Amino acid sequence: MFTLNDLFDIAIKMEENGRSVYLNALKQTHNREIESLVQWMADEEKRHKSWFQEQKGRLSAGSRDLDVMLPGVIKEMMGDNSLSLSELDFSKITTPVKMLETFIMFENDTILFYQFLEAFVESESVKDGLHEIIAEETAHVDKISEMIQSFKAAGEL
Numbered sequence: 001m002f003t004l005n006d007l008f009d010i011a012i013k014m015e016e017n018g019r020s021v022y023l024n025a026l027k028q029t030h031n032r033e034i035e036s037l038v039q040w041m042a043d044e045e046k047r048h049k050s051w052f053q054e055q056k057g058r059l060s061a062g063s064r065d066l067d068v069m070l071p072g073v074i075k076e077m078m079g080d081n082s083l084s085l086s087e088l089d090f091s092k093i094t095t096p097v098k099m100l101e102t103f104i105m106f107e108n109d110t111i112l113f114y115q116f117l118e119a120f121v122e123s124e125s126v127k128d129g130l131h132e133i134i135a136e137e138t139a140h141v142d143k144i145s146e147m148i149q150s151f152k153a154a155g156e157l
Contacts, residue, residue, distance in 0.1 A: 007117050008056040014110055015049035018042075021106065025099060034096055037147060041103070041140055048133050055126055097151050100144045107140045 022042035029035055093099045114134050121127050 004120055005056060005059055007120060008052050008059065010113065011052045011117060012049055012056070014113065015045045015052060018106060018110065019045035019049070022103075025103075028093075029096070029099065031096055033147065034099070037143060038103075044136060044140065048136070051129060051133065055129065058126075095151075096156060097148050100148050100151075104141055104144050104148075107137055107144070111137045111141070 019042045022038045022045065025038050026035060026042070029038065093102065111134055114130060114137065118127060118130055118134075121130060
């Protein structure tokens with residue numbers, strides 16, 4: 001059985017890993033536009049992690065078990081390499097567009113997990129905060145998508 005604390009632990013890990021990936025990407029890119037976007041996203045991930053930690057701290061230590069079978073992908077997230085994207089080799093990403101497309105996949109996975117998490121949150125204030133984070137993650141996807149389109153329009157695939 002899983003508790004809401006367990007799901008918040010996954011969310012915290014996702015935000016940590018996202019920030020780590022974005023900071024690593026900063027070292028690999030020399031495009032100022034991408035650097036600015038990636039730094040902003042890393043900062044957002046740090047803020048999101050803090051929010052989840054704060055919410056988790058408010059949960060009671062004995063939070064109820066969730067009577068649900070979690071999909072295999074979520075069980076994998078609970079492992080040591082959960083969403084670390086450790087297999088991501090930036091040296092093999094040869095264009096800014098490919099890097100940005102990778103970020104979109106990560107952000108979309110995050111959004112899906114938070115939408116899943118929402119079903120188990122009872123507190124309206126926590127749901128409101130979660131909705132804000134989902135909206136911010138969606139804004140990440142939108143900004144990345146806009147940047148991809150600008151690169152494509154400029155012929156930089």
